[in-house]
Amino acid sequence: MKHQLKTATLAASVALGLGLTGVASADDHVLEVVTDPSFVPFEMMDQESGEMVGFDMDIISELAERAGFEYNLRTMDFNGIIPAVQTGNVDIAIAGITITDERAEIVDFSDPYYDSGLRILIGANDDSVQELEDLNGKKIGTKVGSTSYDFLEKNLGDSADITPYPGSSDMYMALLGGSVDAVFYDAPNVGYFSKTKGEGRVKVVGDLYEGQQYGIVFVKGSEWVEPVNEALAEMKADGTYDEIHAKWFGSASGE
Known part of the structure; x- marks a missing residue:
C-alpha cells in the first residue's frame, strides 16, 4: 500500500x-x-x-x-x-x-x-422501481460496512436479496452486468457514477433517504x-x- x-x-x-x-x-x-x-x-x-x-x-x-x-x-x-x-x-x-x-x-x-443521504440507482430502462418499497423481492447491491447496508437490513430485511460489496465499483459493475437489480448507496457517489461511467446506462430514482452528515x-x-x-x-x-x-x-x- x-x-x-x-x-x-x-x-x-x-x-x-x-x-x-x-x-x-x-x-x-x-x-x-x-x-x-x-x-x-x-x-x-x-x-x-x-x-x-x-x-x-x-x-x-x-x-x-x-x-x-x-x-x-x-x-x-x-x-x-x-x-x-x-x-x-x-x-x-x-x-x-x-x-x-x-x-x-x-x-x-x-x-x-458534508450533508448527504442515500439514493437508489437502477438500469436506465428499468421502470419497475420508483421508491424504496419497490425494491421488495429485488437483488440490491450496496457497500460492506456502510450505513446504506444497515438501512436496507432494517427496512427491507428478508424481503430483498441484499449483497454487500467491498468496493463501490464492484456494486456498480454488478448492476451493469445484471447481477443485481439496483444499487442503494450514498447520494453523491451514486450521482457521480450516473453522470460519468454510468451515463445512459443507469438512472437515479426515488427520494433522498436517511439524511446524513459526513x-x-x-x-x-x-x-x-x-x-x-x-x-x-x-x-x-x-x-x-x-x-x-x-x-x-x-x-x-x-x-
Missing part, C-alpha cells in the same frame, strides 16, 4: 526566542491518515500521477495546513477504517464517513463537513479535533470550502 507524505505549512517556532526548552519536533505533528480509494468523487486514484485526489483529499490538505500538521496518507477498504482508528493504528480517517451515534461511542468526529474521524480523545474544527469553520467563513465544493460538485448553495 502506497504511503504518501503530505506536506503542510507548520507555524514557525518561536520557542527559542521565548527561552523555552523541550520543544516537540516536527515529527510529532506527522499524523497517519486513512481513506477509502473507491469513494468517488471524494477520494480516488489519479491514474496519471498515482496519487489520491478528490473532494476529501482537498479538504484534508487544507485542514492540515491550517491546523498545523503533516500526514502520511494510506488507503484501505471502507469496512476496516473505523476499526483502524478505534485501535489507534491511524490517527485520522476521511472517507465520506457518516456520523452515527454507534460510531461516536468508539471514535471522535469533527463537526459535519464527519472526519479521530481516535477517542484526540487533541486534533478542536484544531480541525476551528480550521473547518475558517474554511467555511472565508469561502475556501465553497471553492473546493464547486470544483467537485458545483455550487454548495445548489444542493
Whole structure:
C-alpha cells in the first residue's frame, strides 16, 4: 500500500526566542491518515500521477495546513477504517464517513463537513422501481460496512436479496452486468457514477433517504479535533470550502 507524505505549512517556532526548552519536533505533528480509494468523487486514484485526489483529499490538505500538521496518507477498504482508528493504528480517517451515534461511542468526529443521504440507482430502462418499497423481492447491491447496508437490513430485511460489496465499483459493475437489480448507496457517489461511467446506462430514482452528515474521524480523545474544527469553520467563513465544493460538485448553495 502506497504511503504518501503530505506536506503542510507548520507555524514557525518561536520557542527559542521565548527561552523555552523541550520543544516537540516536527515529527510529532506527522499524523497517519486513512481513506477509502473507491469513494468517488471524494477520494480516488489519479491514474496519471498515482496519487489520491478528490473532494476529501482537498479538504484534508487544507485542514492540515491550517491546523498545523503533516500526514502520511494510506488507503484501505471502507469496512476496516473505523476499526483502524478505534485501535489507534491511524490517527485520522476521511472517507465520506457518516456520523452515527454507534460510531461516536468508539471514535471522535469533527463537526459535519458534508450533508448527504442515500439514493437508489437502477438500469436506465428499468421502470419497475420508483421508491424504496419497490425494491421488495429485488437483488440490491450496496457497500460492506456502510450505513446504506444497515438501512436496507432494517427496512427491507428478508424481503430483498441484499449483497454487500467491498468496493463501490464492484456494486456498480454488478448492476451493469445484471447481477443485481439496483444499487442503494450514498447520494453523491451514486450521482457521480450516473453522470460519468454510468451515463445512459443507469438512472437515479426515488427520494433522498436517511439524511446524513459526513464527519472526519479521530481516535477517542484526540487533541486534533478542536484544531480541525476551528480550521473547518475558517474554511467555511472565508469561502475556501465553497471553492473546493464547486470544483467537485458545483455550487454548495445548489444542493
